[in-house]
Amino acid sequence: MSSDQRVPIEGPTRVSPAAILRLDDFTLRFRGQTVATVNGISLSVSAGEILCVVGESGCGKSVTAMSIMGLLPKGASDVLSGDLSFMGKSYDLRRENLPSHLRGNQIAMIFQEPMTSLNPAFSVGDQIAESVLQHQGGTRAEALRRARDLLVKVGISAPDQRLKEFPYQLSGGMRQRVMIAIALANDPKLLIADEPTTALDVTIQAQILNLIDDLRRDTGMGTMMITHDLGVVAEIADSVAVMYGGEVVEYGPVREIFANPQHPYTIGLMSAMPRLDRPGGRLAIVPGSVPAIENMPSGCRFRTRCAFANETCTERPLPMAAGSGHRVACHFAPLEEHVMVQA
Amino acid sequence: MFLFLTRRLLIAVPTILLISIFVFALQKLLPGDPLLVLAGEERDPQVLELLREKYRLNDPLVVQYFTWVTNALQGDLGISLRTNQPVSELILQKLPVTLQLAAMSMLFALTIGVPAGILSAYKKGSLTDYIANVIALSGLSIPNFWLGIMLILLVSVKWQLLPASGYVPLSEDFGQSLRTMLMPSFVLGTALAATMMRHTRSAMLSVLSADYVHTARAKGLRERRVVLKHAFRNALTPIVTLTALLFGELVAGAVLTEQIFTIPGFGKLVVDAVFNRDYAVVQGIVLVTAVGFIFMNLLADAMYFILNPRLRGL
Numbered sequence: 001m002s003s004d005q006r007v008p009i010e011g012p013t014r015v016s017p018a019a020i021l022r023l024d025d026f027t028l029r030f031r032g033q034t035v036a037t038v039n040g041i042s043l044s045v046s047a048g049e050i051l052c053v054v055g056e057s058g059c060g061k062s063v064t065a066m067s068i069m070g071l072l073p074k075g076a077s078d079v080l081s082g083d084l085s086f087m088g089k090s091y092d093l094r095r096e097n098l099p100s101h102l103r104g105n106q107i108a109m110i111f112q113e114p115m116t117s118l119n120p121a122f123s124v125g126d127q128i129a130e131s132v133l134q135h136q137g138g139t140r141a142e143a144l145r146r147a148r149d150l151l152v153k154v155g156i157s158a159p160d161q162r163l164k165e166f167p168y169q170l171s172g173g174m175r176q177r178v179m180i181a182i183a184l185a186n187d188p189k190l191l192i193a194d195e196p197t198t199a200l201d202v203t204i205q206a207q208i209l210n211l212i213d214d215l216r217r218d219t220g221m222g223t224m225m226i227t228h229d230l231g232v233v234a235e236i237a238d239s240v241a242v243m244y245g246g247e248v249v250e251y252g253p254v255r256e257i258f259a260n261p262q263h264p265y266t267i268g269l270m271s272a273m274p275r276l277d278r279p280g281g282r283l284a285i286v287p288g289s290v291p292a293i294e295n296m297p298s299g300c301r302f303r304t305r306c307a308f309a310n311e312t313c314t315e316r317p318l319p320m321a322a323g324s325g326h327r328v329a330c331h332f333a334p335l336e337e338h339v340m341v342q343a
Numbered sequence: 344m345f346l347f348l349t350r351r352l353l354i355a356v357p358t359i360l361l362i363s364i365f366v367f368a369l370q371k372l373l374p375g376d377p378l379l380v381l382a383g384e385e386r387d388p389q390v391l392e393l394l395r396e397k398y399r400l401n402d403p404l405v406v407q408y409f410t411w412v413t414n415a416l417q418g419d420l421g422i423s424l425r426t427n428q429p430v431s432e433l434i435l436q437k438l439p440v441t442l443q444l445a446a447m448s449m450l451f452a453l454t455i456g457v458p459a460g461i462l463s464a465y466k467k468g469s470l471t472d473y474i475a476n477v478i479a480l481s482g483l484s485i486p487n488f489w490l491g492i493m494l495i496l497l498v499s500v501k502w503q504l505l506p507a508s509g510y511v512p513l514s515e516d517f518g519q520s521l522r523t524m525l526m527p528s529f530v531l532g533t534a535l536a537a538t539m540m541r542h543t544r545s546a547m548l549s550v551l552s553a554d555y556v557h558t559a560r561a562k563g564l565r566e567r568r569v570v571l572k573h574a575f576r577n578a579l580t581p582i583v584t585l586t587a588l589l590f591g592e593l594v595a596g597a598v599l600t601e602q603i604f605t606i607p608g609f610g611k612l613v614v615d616a617v618f619n620r621d622y623a624v625v626q627g628i629v630l631v632t633a634v635g636f637i638f639m640n641l642l643a644d645a646m647y648f649i650l651n652p653r654l655r656g657l
Contacts, residue, residue: 069561071557071560071561100563100565101563102563103560103561103562103563104561104562104563104564105563108561109561111554111557111558111561113554116553116554116555117554117555117557117558118555118558119555119558119559119573119576119577120555120577120651120652120653121576121577121650121651121652122576123652130562130564131562131563134562134563134564135563166652166653168652168653179558182558182562
């Protein structure tokens, strides 16, 4: 493969007619800062698809999710560019947010901390029913019946009793199930899950992941899952967006990313993952740490930590196609070829 | 719930006992002999001895204490050395006046302080927040007596809208009673509103950034509902605590305001009693106030119970 075949591409490559959510060239800068925290992100989620967004903490994953939901506090940040299209309708994020009637209705979100995400003062039934009443109306009794069905759907036993209970009476895994029930209240087309299993025990993690996996199969909802755990990605993702320093550095189908990672950061992440099939030796690590946003280097944001970086990296790499539905933002992609040439 | 409240009640018993000992000891420790006031200019030793016998002041202290406590438990707080009226009667006369003043002041404090606190927390760092804080600080800094006098001058003397002073019992003329109490309770209430506002603000600030507030927003609820239902409900505990404490303070500490508006309340009774060394009255008032304070806190405990589902499991 010669470098002539590398064609710059724009936007997500996997846009199918079934795309539920599409985010194009989203750039956001917090007030008082000179560097954009999120820089030109594009991604898409189709019906029934699970997109995992991976990256270290502070790489802009959650900010992106909150922006899609329209939940970032007003006046703290400016959107410099970005188009959001949801269910065929487009919104220019510089001027508008997703309409609030879609929030908690067509797009739902669950959070990292199930222990604190439910309101301690209200019963489980109240909190689920509230979401039903907000978007579907009807009577409280109807909403509570729906809440009961939802509890059954997310695998909670003794739903009648649980409806009356308060969050402190539930375990972490149980609370996350309740959060999912709230999210499902209005049959959303898209679920945004911000590290939904990070705070849970490993066995409970697997249960919650399985639940999300089952639900997208049953309901056909798309899921955007934020995580920093490649184990979660391997288990559940259809496609992966690897983020570093507020940019998507690599994007593609999960098999492709795991089998043929192209970005040095992705490779670093993979080799930092403990493996049972290759025991012994120390885990490889990505050297250094993510610079503070104000100290982000120009050009490729990863270059200060990259083993391959040279002067070309002071220019911002454009996303290049690196296989079917696979794109990577690195001057050296495809890596094998370039590294061999260098060597 | 029953267990929880019983436990609280049981804690209240030794508290009241301790207060009674303290009140009793205070009278013995304070300088000045009330009998000297009573005995008049001559201070005839024979008269003094007679009085000592009459008020059983020659008994051992322990006996005196027990006599006092036993009587107090039966509602007999002794007799005023000055007016010869039973202390309990004096207190029952003045208490409703002060309670009405305290309740109306509290109403002002809550209706001004709580919404202002919510608003300034929600708009933290904005002009609204800044203005609310400036007003609150002025509320805390302006002395009650000055505000009281200014209000009398302006509202009563110049505009002649409200009576300048006096007291009309609620049972006598409901409207007039409220009118006479309006200014004094406003004066007391605004000062407390400032405290209330600051506490509400800090309580709201801590809950507004809670995860469940994000959840409420993610449900697509309106901001009004997010703030007033999901956040405010969890900020109520410190507000209830403060209300109970401030109410107790109002009952005991409205002296200056009662003086300015010549309201025949508790505060005036205390001051007169102290100056006249009418110790039976002082003791009675302190005891009743202390018990009232404890009662208010019990009420607050019961409120926590309603507010915090976790307590219901105990």
